[in-house]
Amino acid sequence: MFATTFGARKLHGIRNSWHSGFWVLKSLVYAVSMITPFIIPNIIIQLYGEIARMGAGVFLLLQLISMQYFISWCNSRWMPDSGSNQFGLFGLFLSTVSFVASFAGLAVLCVLYVPSSSCAFNIFTVAWTAILVMTMMAVSLHSKVNEGLLSSGIMSLYVVFLCWSALHSEPKTGKCHTEMKFAKDGGDWATVVSFIIAIFAIVMATFSTGIDTRSFQLRNDDLQSEEDVPYSYEIFHIVFAVGAMYFAMLFINWELNQPTRKWSIDVGWGSTWVKIINEWFAASIYIWRLVSPVAWRKQSANNEELVPPTITV
Numbered sequence: 001m002f003a004t005t006f007g008a009r010k011l012h013g014i015r016n017s018w019h020s021g022f023w024v025l026k027s028l029v030y031a032v033s034m035i036t037p038f039i040i041p042n043i044i045i046q047l048y049g050e051i052a053r054m055g056a057g058v059f060l061l062l063q064l065i066s067m068q069y070f071i072s073w074c075n076s077r078w079m080p081d082s083g084s085n086q087f088g089l090f091g092l093f094l095s096t097v098s099f100v101a102s103f104a105g106l107a108v109l110c111v112l113y114v115p116s117s118s119c120a121f122n123i124f125t126v127a128w129t130a131i132l133v134m135t136m137m138a139v140s141l142h143s144k145v146n147e148g149l150l151s152s153g154i155m156s157l158y159v160v161f162l163c164w165s166a167l168h169s170e171p172k173t174g175k176c177h178t179e180m181k182f183a184k185d186g187g188d189w190a191t192v193v194s195f196i197i198a199i200f201a202i203v204m205a206t207f208s209t210g211i212d213t214r215s216f217q218l219r220n221d222d223l224q225s226e227e228d229v230p231y232s233y234e235i236f237h238i239v240f241a242v243g244a245m246y247f248a249m250l251f252i253n254w255e256l257n258q259p260t261r262k263w264s265i266d267v268g269w270g271s272t273w274v275k276i277i278n279e280w281f282a283a284s285i286y287i288w289r290l291v292s293p294v295a296w297r298k299q300s301a302n303n304e305e306l307v308p309p310t311i312t313v
Helices: 014-020 023-038 042-078 089-113 120-141 149-168 181-185 187-211 233-251 269-306
Strands: none
Touching: 014 233, 042 089, 042 149, 042 233, 042 269, 089 120, 089 149, 120 149, 120 269, 149 269, 233 269
């Protein structure tokens, strides 16, 4: 689909019709694509697994870019400019809710995943997440940055969610997990329901990232006619391709050579470390996005001071 819709720009073109129609032919291609893996050599499946690892990493990176764009959009929409006299009441409300939910989430993580002082890995993960949350809040409130609390609040929620997801992916082999009562009574049903919810959440994230092509544009082109396509089809399909690779990694827990337990999705140390690194990377990108304009302005000011004055006669 990426190759056949590449360069589609007009709604009345044949590639637009192929993108949004021809469902009978697409169904046949889909059926063939499901049968093919059972008859091709295993070495090809293994090769795809290695490629899927890289594609899943690309998908996580695209999600981070889309998340940064979403945070900037929320901040510009609900927070007033620094030079205006407006007071963003709704933005302040969202900021308060975000930080309260973030610190409440950290407290819940301590209760669920740090039942004893011997859980050193979980203690470090939760503590480092709390440090990241406070660092993002402090940097966003710095006088030279002046970003406000909304963007750092939303980013804190995202970082705490990644921390929970990482701890939830830990193998349930030790005593560092506090099982909830409903999970003990109906473990199978709880596993199935959480399995379906996880799939639905990833599908929605993939779809929203695929249609949010403005996050990945290197330049903004405001001139768009009514005959132009609403979003970039090739980016949409490539995001779904790497999203499918991310799904593949979740189903096998990022392990190509080890079996996966029944109804066990995204559980294993590989999944845990992928999410922890993703969390640290997300916080680092956000802090760099806040600090980099200040550093560039300071560098530009230093360069201007070094330029010798011109003498006119």
